Amino acid sequence: MGYYSALRVLREGLTGNRGWKPLWREPDPKAAYDVIVIGGGGHGLSTAYYLAGTFGLTRVAVLEKGWLGSGNIGRNTTIIRSNYLLPGNEPFYELSMKLWEGLEQELNYNAMVSQRGIINLYHSDTQRDAYARRGNAIRLAGADAILLDQEGVRAQYPQLDFDNARFPIKGGLWQPRAGTARHDAVAWGYARGADARGVDIIQNCEVTGFLFEDGVCRGVDTRRGSIRADKVAVCVAGSSSRVMAQAGIRLPLESHVLQAFVSEGLKPLIPGVITFGMGHFYISQSDKGGLVFGGDIDGYNTYAQRGNLPTIEDVCEGGMALMPMIGRARLLRMWGGVMDMTMDGSPIIDKTPVPGLYFNGGWCYGGFKATPASGFCFAHLLARDEPHPVAAAYRLDRFRTGALIDEKGAGAQPNLH
Amino acid sequence: MSQSGRIGGGLVDYGRTLDFRFNGATLQGHPGDTLASALLANGQRLVARSFKYHRPRGIFSAGSEEPNALVQLRQGAYQEPNTRATVVELFAGLEAQSQNFRGSLRHDLLAVNDWLAPFLSAGFYYKTFMWPAAFWEKLYEPVIRAAAGLGRLSGQEDPDRYDKGYLHCEVLVIGAGPAGLMAALTAARAGVRVILADEDFRMGGRLNAETYRIDDRPGVQWAEQVLAELAAMAHVRLLPRTTVYGAFDHGIYGALERRTDHLLQCDGQPRQVLWRIYSRQAILCAGATERPMVFANNDRPGVMLAGSVRAYANRFGVAAGRKVAVLTNNDNGWQTALDLAASGVALAAVIDTRADAEVPAFQAAPVFRGRQVVDTRGRHGLKSILLSDGQHIAADCLAVSGGWNPNVHLTCHQRGRPQWRESIAAFVPGAELPPGMSVAGAAQGSLSLMACLLDGRQAAHAALLALGHKPLPLPLPDAVDEAAGISPCWQVPGRKRAWLDLQNDVTVKDVQLAQREGFHAVEHLKRYTTLGMATDQGKTANVNALAVMAACTGQSIPETGTTIFRPPYTPVPIAALAGHARGRNFRPVRQTPGHQWAQEQGAVFVEAGLWLRAQWFPQAGETRWRESVDREVKQVRAGVGVCDVSTLGKIDIQGRDALEFLNRVYANGFKTLAVGRVRYGLMLREDGFAYDDGTTARLGEQHFLMTTTTANAALVFRNLEFARQCLWPALDVHLVSVTEQWAQYAVAGPRARALLQQLVDEDVDIGGAAFPFMACTELTVCDGVPARLFRISFSGELAYELAVPARYGDALIRVLMQAGQALGVVAYGTEALGVMRIEKGHAAGNELNGQTTALNLGLGAMVARKAESSDFIGNVLSRRPAMNQPDALRLMGFRPLKRDESLSAGAHFLALGATPDLSHDQGWMTSVAFSPMLGHAIGLGFIQRGHERVGEVVRAFDPVRDRDIEVEIVSPHFFDPKGERLHV
């Protein structure tokens, strides 16, 4: 595959860029693997990468229905952060942040991890206190959080509507190490790294069923034939219910669409990530200059990767309320991704009641930032058959026991998380 | 500069001249011009710079597909970046600037990127800029960001107004070209409501740009006549300057009407109107977009789409060049040669890449058949072209026709995938269209005028039949059925760069590189090279790029794939999508009936959801909020105070089974609630967590009034309706939300009774014995005003809440304050209310945050007692083991060990000496206040096993505020712990 470097870019440039090789092979599936990962999205690819790298399993395949990176890793608002409230979440996301921080050097691939900071705005004393609680929890977990007053926010974002707002901005919770990453490049970087470590990434290979022997999962049926495996790892957020139904497992989640939006390219004007506290709206600006923003899910069960106008207008209302300077920027493109919305808003990384079958999903709309840690912890579970300590709370049985991880306190109502 | 390119004719009003400014120079055009046609008329060829290599860019097209001619329109706060000059209707005083260059447009310093192009191939940035890691944010990225982007926003608030509206119709026709006009006329004559929308300021579509005749007169005249007939029908609405940008579920279309973009000033009108169009049938007649051809240096200013060159000549009376060469691979390209020749424009050559095609006899210029253009020259604008036979031909404009792509975009907005039609070498709409949509004319691949007219009529017939209407016979006008033969020439081989995406600078080499590196899936190609991601969304680039990729992989184009088109069809301003909902109008404001009075008192208001509530009432001499709040608390506790509590949710509950119903929705028992009594109630969600509390008063045998928290009023009502309609429909119970129907005031303090006694009408005894704590009654006050009185208390004082119909709310607060004057009555706001509830240890929103249980709140025993006898919402799941751990959080009181220290909500509790990390986290402070009664700070909070730890000292760790103090765990009942003041 060849090592990437500035020198190599120069050398190839001088010789017509003819020496670049494919980032990954396109192998035919083998008859059997140690682990089959279903789903060649961000989480599936990072799982395979860490399985082959950190945990030393070499007979690993990733089976992808379409093209690799075609799921939600290819359609999100690229935010990375570790500013969670609850002890079941925060250490996990902080592990993810640490992995992000060294990712590009590790993968030898520039995923444009950019720690430009995130500010969650607050508009009332109650919100401030809730953010203080959260900020302190983040600090207790060893991560970074700074509580800003209005002047602190104004220093970074002077163009926000401080003076004429329906819900005046009182301040914000700032995580400087948060930021964005180039989402597609994350998938490609992990794929290239996994491939180099011997993982077979098999695109256009839809899984059509599981192979069971005596109640144990022994592999999968695919459009390209049956493939056996000691362990089958499901990483298909957005399709989790459909895939797991083939194993007779009902999940505590619903599928919803989250729309995201990008504007035409503009000269730099929004330095980091900022979220509005009185309507659901978050925005950043890509390196290419597009404003990348989003808001709430549409709120009804769907598998269609598209949404409807009320949500689109609601998101833009939030944007205009927060920063009326973006009014004359034009919305260029919108798209929808199908989310696994769980009953408490937190993900699942666990064994299933079926031996040999493992599940990773339920990322709601926070899956992108979790990509490194999700893969790492899932690989840990697959390789060692015990959960990684920071992902130990992401159990499937927590809904039965009541050990819920409900950041918003919204209860068993997936469209509110 | 004079209008050297003007040749006369077309649909331009030469009688008036419009002055406008471009890059500081004053130029002239005429009504009917676009900015682009006026620039061409003035000989302005260099207009912009490309995104990556900063190559010179001119005008490429005559429509919304334009990738090149992006300008910054208007100035100051009205500045509008990335505006396509080809769709800007010219007006007097227009100001436009080129964008995306450093230095001058002609000598752009960033054009150095073009020299560095070998090192800036597709995706080069993924392979470098990684060392050292910290340099990405500090050096590389800032440099990249500063160079990237296109136009610039002003940074100021958008000063324009935007409106929204809703329209309904039986038939929506999208596009007013020949197919759309025919469809609209056919539908309209049948009498159904028709909306005809077109993005252009002049309806007619290609008829405006062509010389075709219909019924033996110019096509434009036919269009005018049809439009006049449609405009005269009351059931038809014509929407020019309106882009239907998206097809959404159930026949709903999004459309943007540009109301005043063609005016210097909007004069009080909205700039744009965002329509939601509810249609039963929609006919897409969006036409087709021409595509260029792919050869070396095909991106120079002067290389244009042939149909656009024709449009400039025929519609705008402008020659796009002094010497024009035409390059085509299809019959339609010849029309440009013919029309230009007829207009007297000098032609350099006509090159048809097809060796064997039948072509018209043509004398106006040399004709080269079976040859290709292999390169071009001219740094800031085309000077000559090089043919495959080695000839150089001088030309300053090359009109290129590579065939026409039907505008299938809206057919893809709901999963539809276009399909390849080899006969026209283009994608046409697939079989799966949005329900209710049909496609007619060039949009579905009918590329002759006659076919468009026929299609339009046919589609309208089908739509009418689907609606149950009988179409009237409408004769088809006579028009040409011109030839549209094509044999594609996808790519001219060569070593130099040949452009595919003109704005993002994606060349054939980039596609080949992507293929070499494994990015041959079409979505990978797009993402890796940024092809089709520019402001034009690849309208002219995508199919050529697919063809290049197909050539790389040896597959056919349909095997290679297509990309999905997403809304919007053309970009929509964010402000238009937001409409009026911005600034103070972002969300509605709810005001209580007493709002006006509070405002008169100079109250400071606070947002509580959509409500505004009085937070405190500053008095003369008070400079800090604490002074006001402390005074209010003390005056209430010493005398009497009045607080507006109208925002609390109120639900009227009636029916034979109402009591049983209440007993099932509350987590504590209600079966024994007697008439004339009030009871506190805690509500759980079905998952067993607490989510709201309030009181319910039994006003009569079958009549109850429930209050909820302000925040959850709508949610509780929704949940109660769910329980009533979906869980227990057999119960006889009815619910009405009466939050807004009643104004309600808390009257609290030792003199509360004395105050109220002045108001209640004589026959009611509200004395301690007759009307004890938790009593309620309906009564009249102030000589016959119907009212409800509840003896309930949030403050811990002798207190009542008095409710009157909302229309008396303003009068009542005035009467209360007047009557209370002698008693020293004080108005108090939500802050004082909050202080007093913390002094009493009552839970509120910070404690009832949806994450806590009855056990956490100290109400576990109450709930458990009830669970023994009857079921209720949340009963079963509240018993789950993880929610009932011995070390569960308990709601406790806290006070600073050093009494002069303040407390902060959000601080976490740590045992003394414990390392501050997550494993030692024992809970957090939820609410704090300064207690004027106790003279020090007090707080409520959740802490593990708190009930067993009274008296223990712990740390309140608050690093985000740089605070870390010691606090003592105490009972949450700080003030009057025995509750004696309540029962006076």
Added chain:
Amino acid sequence: MVIDHPLLGLRDAAEFVYLGDAALLERPDATAADAETRFYEYQYLRDNPAGVHQELWFHEQGDHSWLVVTRNTLTHEILCVELARDVVLARRAGA
């Protein structure tokens, strides 16, 4: 989206609040021996089909009816709209 309300006719979906799977109509018996399991399944487990889905919508900006809407989650096509109360009463009458 547009919902054809059985009493009020076509209404924009924005007038409604969405709850989810219509299985929530079938609240289990709290006195059953396995009540905890049944409530866990009732509250948390979903079929979540890609296709026809029966779901609950509340006409919050309207007449406060709870509706059972049968809708295809792949196409968003609405096949049937009923008053939830009628659905429950009919089921119980049939049971």
